[in-house]
Amino acid sequence: MENFFNTLLVIFKKELHDALRDRRSLRMAFLPPIYFVGTFVGTVFLILHLQNEANGKGSEPIQLSVLGAEYLPPLTDWLQEQGVKVHKVGDDAYRQVEQKKLDYVLIIPKEAEQQFATGESVVAWLAYDATNSKIQTSISFIKQQIWSWNSRMGSLRLLSRGISPAVVSPLYLREMNIASDQKMGFFVMASLPMFLILSVFIGSVGFTADMTAGERERRSLESLLITPASSAAIIMGKWLTCLVLTFAVLLVELALLAVAFAFIPFNQLGLRVDVSVLDLLGIFAALTSLAVIAVSLQQMIAIFARSFKDAQTYMGVIIFIPMLPMMYTMINPGASEPWFAWVPVLGHQAVVKDLLLGSSLDVIALVKFWLVAIPLAALLLVFTANQLRKPKIVYG
């Protein structure tokens, strides 16, 4: 037994030493967290930007070119009161819109002055290119303001004739959007557990491939197996190395997230994100049990690969395995059942999500994770160790 642990330690030390000199695998392991967190921060700021545009705040005032503004000053005055910057333009405004020199133009005809004075309906034109998505927000804002001016004017005219404006408005529809901006922010936060779980699964893929398929490719495996080192000690030593490296990848990612959380203005998103360092450590604690399974799975797959390239192909499967339970949560969004804790990935996702949204760490769930992880990982490791000295693996 003492022999077993000595060998395990020798293998672990050598593999770690070797791995830290393996630039290719180091890049493969530590760049994705940077991409992940970068993408996350980028998405948050994109949403903030879109939101600011939608609210019309923060961005520049909406510009409106008007041809014939002098024929209907009450309208242009109203628009200006509402924060629209009105520019007077010449007769060729419509052509300018056609030639895309102007984004849109409001055209008020000469008759408008007369028609407005006598209480007739004025026909004005708003010319714009509907395929230009950039102007959508401005156009809808302008339309909305024109409609509200319209109804105000209508009401005033009715009142002056002694009729209640309510006569022409049997119904007022007021919108109350409860989803508002929080939904978007929630969506961003919900993507984090998936990122983290994916990192656990792919964190040490390069190293695992190098330690199993790489040994076969370099033809060093046979010599290793001629030593008295037991197959279990070899596999466990390599497994431990990959596990430690996965932990390192995860810690780097969580540290980057901690920095990101400190700088992202979540309150602008209408989100109250209160993720402390302790919460992040809780996430780490929850994901360690998943890493134990993920690394054993990587090894089992990689041992059947003849070369590093071969292994990379096989490892594609690794990305799909966590996807399967996640599909379930996509079909049943928001679902969280007690039995989730017994299913790897599903349970981890729920706990990580809860921690990010401010709940405290569910210690009972953690215990359940380990009750599943230990036998499962042991099973995978024993299977892999039993393959190791088979002629198919050594000489295949």
Next chain:
Amino acid sequence: MIRIEQLSKSFGGIKKIPKIDALKNVSLELHDGEITGILGLNGAGKSTLMRLIYGLLEPTQGEIFVDNINVGKSPDVARKKLGVLPDDTGLYKRLTARENIRYYGELQGFSGEALEQKISQLIGWLGMETIAERKAEGFSLGERMKTALARSIVHKPQNILLDEPTNGLDVITTRAVRKLLHELKAEGRCVLFSSHLMHEVSGLCDRVIVIAGGEIVADGSVANIVAAGKGTNLEDAFVNLVQPPLTLAERN
């Protein structure tokens, strides 16, 4: 000492793969303090025999004992008594030559000053001083071979198996390996090595085994083999042994 009793090994024979008998009922004993050379054409069964001895292949029939330890029953114990240089073996490229050797020493259960001394001794014997602290990435064939040889015998095994150890080496390196083999013999170890170089076998070996078609066709001193093969030198005798002269019927 390695004892092989009625050893047979066949491959295939399941489904559509034709059955190949790589070794047929081979019995022999390799003695301590002796260098035994094993000669045979490509595919004669030399590597199969070695792989069976170090237990990475399982015999179809028969048993192997390394220092009276049954390889089939306790392979890990038997491997402690063996030092093996397999054909076409690879190093860990990101480790230095010394680190490569040290890893194997540690896997054999050695550590500390005793191990460092052994490593330095081997580096001296094989003339590896200039490459000891260099990473194995980019080693020449000779440098790789010397490192692999050193790591395979770092634990001072009683029994040493070398599969074509001088294959592709230059004269100086070949001499270093030969010197090492003599040292091992003088220490009373049991050395088995395979080679295709007749002059090397005749210059080095106390005993020669000729293997053909999975069977031992001749076994004895170089002089015995030359006599058995009815040749004037080892090469002629070897060719006669592994390729019997055509009979009259076959010639026609």
